[in-house]
Amino acid sequence: MQFWYGLAQLVGVHTILGLSAYVILQTGQVSMAQAGFLAIGAYVSGMLTTMGGWHIVPALLVGGVTAAVVATIVGFPALRVKGLMFVVATIAFGEAVRLFWFNFTYQVKQGADMVGPVGGEGFKQIRYFPANGWTDLDRALFILGLMAIVMAGVWWLDRSRVGVVLRAVGEDDLAAQSVGVNLTAVKVGAFAISGFIAGIGGSLYSHYTTHIEHLNFGIVLATFAIAYPIVGGLHNVFGTLAAVIFIQGFLVEGLRFLGDWRNLLFGALIVVAMNVSPRGFVSVYRDLSTYWRRRVYSGAIFTVVLIIVGEAAGGEVVAFVDGLLGRSGLQFNHMAWIAFLVVMAVWSWRGLAILIVMIPAGLQRLSGVLRDSLGGSAARRPRRTA
């Protein structure tokens, strides 16, 4: 069960990170600054609980607010530019934050030893959870609960007038401006909200890993942050969650037994997924008929139940399966994921396709591309260019 609690915490933190990128993506800006905000939240709240002896909830909020304040300050110059320039500006900001923590050392004496961040060595002993006797289940529930709150908040934001304004700016900022939307206020506001969410995610991150260092918050994490909403689709918040489960649960954790090859497959799968489904998972899911949608749902629920029952049955099942698999180098956790895929395949082959590379949609698109290029329709059908 340990593994699943860990996975739940990982998914929770990464979903919050993905949602923070989701908000700013709604305004049409690709922000690579999310890892930076995550770092700010992580360090600030870590220092508050470890060195200041705060409770986690206020520390969490202060971490989020600090990140939001920094986002507002940086937002004014950074959001003067858009598109690629904004991407580069936010990459630079993220790197600047990382390098700031790389050069930042501040320790206080606590009992026998010194605690606090030490430049390149990182920030160790963020031991709020173990020190207060939180079990793995407590942590997982706490993080998932916060994830649910953030998700509900962003979902509500999406459906409110605010969401409409954000998307209007994202679709066409000039048109939005011409109907009286204050672009700077909207963009900086969205940036601040996304900073706040990422700050909270960072606070959870530092407390659940107990040890952070500047290298955790590099450009790779920033890429992951925007990858979740892009892969999941910008239609609703659940796409982000699905993408986190797919990327962190399946690609990163589930394929661990592939060893070195996993990372190779990882990059290749992103390329394939973007080719066959440029609008994200959710759009593919939407294209499915109700009949197949039901199968995808029930397949997923059935598998989760299967896993929980299997784990709850206790160590014997796991030990038995591990014993059977001993020679192949696989473990129960891997088998559970493979079982997940098999069940998805049996219950609905399209569900499997969604999970891996969304083959049907891909074929459909591929045939479209082939028809386009073979039939030379470019000349017949004038295409609008941006």
Added chain:
Amino acid sequence: MFGDVSFLDLLQAITDGLLFGATYAIIGTGFALIFGVMHKINLAYAATSIAGAYVSLAFASLIPMPAIVVFLIAAIASGVVGYLIYLTCFRFIPTASPLATLMATVGMLILIDEVIVHETDGMPQPYPALFDNVMIEIGDYGLRGDLLFIFGLSIVATVALVIFLYRTRLGVATRAVAQQPVAAQLCGISVQRTNGTTFIMSGLLGGLAGAMTGAAVGTLSPLLTLPITIKGLIVTVIGGLGSIPGAIIAGLLVGMFENVALALRDVQERDLYVMLLLFLFLAVRPLGIFGKSSSRD
């Protein structure tokens, strides 16, 4: 703040940085070329150039060959990888989904990095140094031979690029597609083929830059790709999007600035100042040195 850095040290740092900045200038030019034609970013570009350098290293370790051949192999290999990236990340993804393209190039960046890690077990590989012991010395002041060679080579590459763009039919087609893809198509130019050639051209440049970086640093490592990607992007933005002269000037500027920061402060803080330089430009001149205000079309 400045410690005891003498004027001569500062001058030395400026010239070394300026000469090494040539690699940034070339990388920035490659980014600008792709952005100019497709209005998209290829985040896998720096990985392409490092991949080319690795291929040339593999050839060089098999058969001993002169430096210039090693550089040529790097350029050609990068051109091939560049075309592959065009096929996998740009060709079949609709223009209307710029985010999907961006993500796909990140996927390629990870893939190329991991292929390199897989093939070399993650160990940095020594890259054959050029003119290692050539120094032009004027008193205490010296010019490193290999950096001079790099600088000269990048001038040659830039001149070749300019000749390609302004003196050949393909170059005219490239500029036409960059300016107005629909009109270019109406004139019978194949947009897709032109885009593909642009990727090959930028790949050739990138391979040179990768080999130059390898030769100047002395080792090749997959850890090089991310810093080069970031520096290349910064150069593109400081120079102005899609502007080749801007990229060249900004590349030299960033190289120089970085080296001066290194001489005055230390290596941990160096990149922090480069980021600050970028923010200064964003605040004062958001469109970059040669940026044109984008028209709405």
